[in-house]
Amino acid sequence: TACSSKYVLSQMHPMWHGPLEVPGGDHQSPIDIAVKKAVFDSELKPLESSYDPQTCQQIWNNGYSFLVEYDDTTDKNTLKGGPLQDKYRLCQFHFHWGESNDWGSEHTVDRRLFPAELHLVHWNSDRYTLFEEAVMEENGLAVIGIFLKVGKRHEGLQKLVDALPAIRHKDSVVEFTRFDPASLFPSNIDDYWTYHGSLTTPPLTESVTWIVMKQHIEVSHDQLAVFRSLLFTSAEEEVQKSMVNNFRVQQPLRGRAVRSSFT
Numbered sequence: 001t002a003c004s005s006k007y008v009l010s011q012m013h014p015m016w017h018g019p020l021e022v023p024g025g026d027h028q029s030p031i032d033i034a035v036k037k038a039v040f041d042s043e044l045k046p047l048e049s050s051y052d053p054q055t056c057q058q059i060w061n062n063g064y065s066f067l068v069e070y071d072d073t074t075d076k077n078t079l080k081g082g083p084l085q086d087k088y089r090l091c092q093f094h095f096h097w098g099e100s101n102d103w104g105s106e107h108t109v110d111r112r113l114f115p116a117e118l119h120l121v122h123w124n125s126d127r128y129t130l131f132e133e134a135v136m137e138e139n140g141l142a143v144i145g146i147f148l149k150v151g152k153r154h155e156g157l158q159k160l161v162d163a164l165p166a167i168r169h170k171d172s173v174v175e176f177t178r179f180d181p182a183s184l185f186p187s188n189i190d191d192y193w194t195y196h197g198s199l200t201t202p203p204l205t206e207s208v209t210w211i212v213m214k215q216h217i218e219v220s221h222d223q224l225a226v227f228r229s230l231l232f233t234s235a236e237e238e239v240q241k242s243m244v245n246n247f248r249v250q251q252p253l254r255g256r257a258v259r260s261s262f263t
């Protein structure tokens with residue numbers, strides 16, 4: 001689907017860590033979420049997701065992360081409610097992680113880093129007909145962020161982990177079907193923080209309503225180790241580089257309010 005081929009691919013360089021700034025960009029992501037400074041908003045509704053596992057198409061290594069892509073040509077995978085005024089369509093999900101379990105997430109909570117973070121990327125299909133349009137517009141995208149902690153094995157994740165050796169190198173892709181993204185949700189998705197920010201990789205456009213879950217999910221040490229067995233580099237390159245630390249550093253809040261759906 002367009003949502004990940006054109007934008008995430010070409011401008012991604014594995015060692016890219018900023019400081020590539022959007023000129024004048026003051027709504028950049030990720031950020032540190034200072035829990036005590038978050039403002040409870042009773043108007044925030046529960047999130048409503050409806051995903052069809054049959055529309056899962058492929059999993060591939062784009063040279064910066066690995067993406068699980070869905071058919072986003074119809075409204076079969078939708079997200080609405082929460083802070084969202086419109087209906088959004090899932091196009092892909094991916095992860096960010098560290099070389100050790102001590103860091104790897106993009107967002108932090110009271111400066112606390114998690115070993116990894118899952119992003120489910122959606123675009124506003126009420127207002128736009130193509131992902132490419134939505135990615136440039138305010139309220140064009142909605143990304144759900146879910147923290148990963150190392151603990152017990154995540155049964156839902158294992159099918160994905162088993163597919164990773166087949167996409168070790170940049171630009172490798174394999175068919176991946178019948179995967180329910182909601183299997184990666186924590187039990188409680190009603191408690192979240194939300195703020196207006198940006199994509200965390202080029203084009204860094206400030207078009208994202210971020211919805212960061214308070215509750216993390218647990219994955220095993222071995223499952224996370226398989227993430228780290230991926231490579232930034234393509235099969236042809238002489239020097240192979242492990243795909244680790246593919247996160248952006250936290251950006252200034254610049255006066256933005258972070259709202260919480262819980263007290």
Ligand SMILES: CN(C)c1nnc([C@H](N)S(N)(=O)=O)s1
Binds near residue numbers: 092094119
């Ligand atoms: C254009 N798309 C789908 C994306 N562009 N950047 C993405 C980043 N990986 S993130 N972390 O979702 O902002 S996802």
Ligand SMILES: [Zn+2]
Binds near residue numbers: 094096119200
């Ligand atoms: Zn991401």
